[in-house]
Amino acid sequence: MINSLKEKLAKRPDLLKMADIITDNASVLDLGCGSGSFLRLLRASKKIRGVGLEMNQDKIIECIANGVNVIQSDLNTGLHFSDDSFDFVVLSRTLQAVERPDLLLREMLRVGRKGVISFINIGYYRARAQMIFRGRMPETKILPSRWYNTDNIHLCTMNDFRALCQELNVRITEEIPLGHKPAWMMNMRPNLFAPICLFVVERE
Template sequence: MTQKIRDKLAKRPDILVIAEIIPPNSRILDLGCGDGSLLELLRKEKNVYGSGIEFSQEKILDCVSAGVPVVHGDLNKGLREFPDKSFDYVVLSQTLQAVERPDQLLEEMMRVGKKVIVSIINIGYYTARSQIMFQGKMPVTDALPLYWYNTPNIHLGTVCDFRNLCKEKKLNIVSEIPIGEAYEKLLAGFWPNLFAPTCVFVIE
């Protein structure tokens, strides 16, 4: 049954990596949970207690249809309704770049969760760089499929940018997992800022 979920997530390897990181029976808060696929997978494979926050009414309905607990919420307003350290993991996958203040949201995630998992879109990825350098335009890639004028992304950054943000906020990156295509995996392991289109960070 979970294979169907995994097949649906084939184009989101970062979510599959996150699913592998989270241990069984954990308490999970998934921010910007979309259709709830991560939580659905974790509930079925690892018996986690999980709930999501999502802004899109359409995606909330998808969560409800899948039996995933979800509440409507705007991440730009913070996580005031959640007590300190009320979750084992707070997850944010490819959403940080779409909020108004990524730094403030990251601080709120650290307050609410014992650990935080963030996956980011890396605009330092070589195909994105080449489009900016040689074509003189904002990049359109698999991870960034929309154009500059209709994208929800307002704070794009690189792997190095995110590391620097964590350093500035005195947050400890305990694990960094660059994600690349099959032919890029080795290179992404050595130079993630250049060869990883996305990257997963575990922070505490």
């Protein structure tokens, strides 16, 4: 069962990496949990206790069918949990779509001890090349929308995110560039060669 759940997430290397980071029996809040596949995987593989937040009604219905606790909720209105309610708060590829990424990051580390965040790195060389050579806003496979109709209103680079963490007194404990081969290039210059990146953060 765990393998079939992993297969479902094969196209999401960031989620599979996150699943490795999350420890056994942890409590997990998944922000933007979709149909709940990730929480289901964590429950099967790590025996976690989890809840997801999601906006889309059809996804919520799927979560309920999947036996995953889900709350219909808008991430822009804060997280309605007590301080330190969770061991991990997960935010995968959604940071760039919220109104105030800084406020959400702060909320994540209020309700959880660790934040696990993946996002699309707009510092990726292909995105940069589009800016430099075409003089146009980047459009890539993971960013297929046009600048005027995209949900990704707050794209940032890895350097931008590091700077934000510093401003908010957030400690970065892990930094994992993802999605580019050869890996040595990506590991040498992550901000240039990683299309996606994953950060594990906690309060200072």
